[in-house]
Amino acid sequence: MLASHLLVVLPLLLHTHAFQFPFRIPFLTTQPKPSSEPVPHPPPRVAIIGAGPSGSSAAFWLSLAKQRYGLDDLEIDVFEKSSYIGGRSTVAYPYDNHDLPAVELGASVFVGSNKNLWRAADEFNLTRIPFKxxxxxxxxxxxxxxxxxxxxxxxxxxxxxxxxxGFKAPKRTDTLVKTMIERYLSLYSPHPPRWDNITSLASTLQWNDLITQSTADWLQSQGVSKQFIYELVEVAVRVNYGQDVEHIHALEGLVSLAANNVVSIKGGNFQVFENFLQRSGANVRLNTNVLSISANPSLPNYWDVRHQTNGGRTEVGTYKGVIVAFPMPRGPGDFIHPPPELHFPQRDxxxxxxxxxxxxxxxxxxxxxxxxxxxxxxxxxxxxxxxxxxxxxxxxxxxxxxxxxxxxxxxxxxxxxxxxxxxxxxxxxxxxxxxxxxxxxxxxxxxxxxxxxxxxxxxLGTPSDEFAPVRVDKGLFYVNSFENFISTMETSTVASRNVVDLLLNEEFNGAGVCRRSLSADDRAAQTSFKGPKGFVFGWDC
Missing domain, CATH: 3.90.660 (Polyamine Oxidase; Chain A, domain 2)
Known part of the structure; x- marks a missing residue:
């Protein structure tokens, strides 16, 4: 029952510097040279802008596809304006003493239903510790x-x-949370949906009512008492998302309550994202600010990424695909040229x-x-x-x-x-x-x-069925659109897997993170594999 469960779980909901890298980071130096000759097609390259959970996992999914499809020529470049990997997943050390245990400063925990992070900890030999x-x-x-x-x-x-x-409110809320989790877990199934806009995904998962109503209104419509909503649910929502039940949509309200088997990574969750990049073989450029993304004037369906190095030098690289993996709450503005025709709702x-x-x-x-x-x-x-x-x-x-x-x-x-x-x-x-x-x-x-x-x-999780586009243009994708739907470390990795799937399918001859054209025997072999937590799409194929 949720009432007794919350007594154990609710305290854990609270816990959603610079460091040395354990690997060598190559730097990019190539710049296009002006020429009167026809411009040859450059080697296939994908740029990822942002090295937080979305960007680092996108590089990892691309690397898995390279292995599975034999895309040996595919290069992955990751640009990050800050000095570290992990985005909002970082730590502080008491008294600035690195000999003392690290304390999570940003995204602090994940849960048993977060299958990508759980699996990553196993694959990367990281230690999960129960959060207490x-x-x-x-x-x-x-x-x-x-x-x-x-x-x-x-x-x-x-x-x-x-x-x-009373009995009814906790029991009813428990049922609603379990139903949400069950539908969410379909995103890890052998045949998960692909989506190029969030509204269509909400429809697939039957969550239209959840994203268009506030947590307070929706739970009351489901028979949950006002006192339970404005006290226990409100506490969970404020701790997880810094918002209240009257202004955040019901999906994120339910996500705030889905806290079974809460853990973190010993030494800091950022290690998952460092490992994603280390194992991807991507070229990682820290302290590098991307200034703009522009359609290449000579090569149709290629993109020029203009960036400023740590030393202040401006460089331009040309890419077959670009994944924007940082928030654009006010839309792309003049960051993307030509300006996208698709609508970007503003979300503070x-x-x-x-x-x-x-x-x-x-x-x-x-x-x-x-x-x-x-x-x-x-x-x-x-x-x-x-x-x-x-x-x-x-x-x-x-x-x-x-x-x-x-x-x-x-x-x-x-x-x-x-x-x-x-x-x-x-x-x-x-x-x-x-x-x-x-x-x-x-x-x-x-x-x-x-x-x-x-x-x-x-x-801000304002109730709405309008979201920024996932596919902005041919070869150009915005992974952080998912944040307005559900904002967690884990869902960043799910959203990036979907974007990589779309990009590979569109620009690399129908490829994907996992092959979609399988014989019956191959498909049976894939879907029958059970990892430590069962089949997880992206890993088990």
Whole structure:
């Protein structure tokens, strides 16, 4: 039942620098030379712009297709404007000490139904670790002035939840989440759909109502109580997507609740994406800003990618295919020439503030909890306060929501440098920066290290059946269109696999990540293979 499941899973939902590369990164130097002779066709090359989960996995899927189709001449160039691989999947080190365990700063966890990341960890010999936090010892829901509901990992938690929300709401929500997951898993089946626009995929998966209604409206239409929606579901949505149930579409609302078997990669999830690129054999160019994509004036159906190197030099490369793997929330503007004829709806991104800190305070202090409640501090003394707080925003304005979550992650052991008291790593999610004064009010004068990061974390999940195109033009694809549908590390890899499939089919004689023209015997051999988590399209063919 979802009620008891949420008591275990909800604390885990919170956890959705520079480093050295373990491999050599070749640099591109070739530039087209002007000539009066007819321009020969260059070797087949694909450019991928962005080295986050979408771009790195796209390079990996292309490399698998090269092996399966014998496309030995196909070259893959990956451009990334930042200095590292992984995009919003990166880490921080307490006290900037790389000998201490890394703490996820961006995308923090994945789950059992995330079959590409799960399989990648196995294939790349990375260690999955069950995600745990001190929230497992108890958490509370904070309404701006009081803890309105709390659990303490005791036998009494489940009865308290049933008393507050009843049986129907948790059970009904559990059924809805399971139905969504079952349809989602068809994307890994031996014959998954291909899509060149998101609306058609939503129709295939019977999710039209989910993307055109808010989480609050849709769940209420399905018989889920308002209190359950605006408290427990709201907490999950705010922690995962920094939005509320009234403004985010129902599909992402359900995704926020689908948190079975939550894990992360020991040492940082970014290692998955480093491995994607390392094993792809792609030419990776970090600190390289792509300035524009233009149709080549001499070669029909080829694209020129103009980019600026770290040294400030401008270069141009010509490509048979281009995959745009970074967000364009305002559309392509003058980035693509000629401008695409297809419509790009504008979608702003949530600006999320992530604050990591080390403290010897064992839990948020009483003074902080009482300051807006009208209660005397003395009346709260002696209470067992939760180490993790989630914001419940029913009846609050945006300005009144000070944070989305405060969570104690783990103890910190600094060896000889450790203070006398036990230190803890704490993560704060908020929609505006939390000041040092605010932190002191929450945790006292006990903070030894603070790291702040502002992300354009996720697109606003406004209910709509309009999405940016996946296929922008012949040979030109936009993988991040999927983010407005579902925004996770895993779905970035699913979306990139689909884009690579479309590109290969269109530009490389009907090829794909997996061969589509198989004999009955070959197809039976492919689909009968069971990897560690069963058949996963893209890997098992």
């Amino acid at each position: 936090s001190k929230a497992a010892e108890g958490f509370g829901m904070w309404d701006g002035s009081n803890v309105i509901f709390a659990v303490t990992s005791s036998w009494w938690d489940y009865p308290k939840m049933i008393w507050r929300y 991104y949530v600006k999320l503030h992530v604050t990591l800190l080390a403290t010897t305070c064992v839990s948020p202090n009483v003074t902080f909890l009482a300051r807006n409640s009208g209660k005397e501090v003395a009346s709260l003394e002696g209470q067992k306060l939760p180490r993790t707080l989630y914001a419940s925003t029913l009846g609050l304005t945006a300005d009144e929501v000070e944070f989305n979550a405060i969570s104690y992650l783990t103890e910190l052991d600094r060896g000889e440098d450790a203070p006398a008291e036990q230190e803890w790593i704490v993560k704060v999610f908020s929609l505006r920066e939390v000041s040092d004064e605010w932190l002191r009010s929450a945790l006292g004068d006990t903070i030894g290290w603070v790291s702040r990061k502002e992300w354009d974390a996720y697109p």
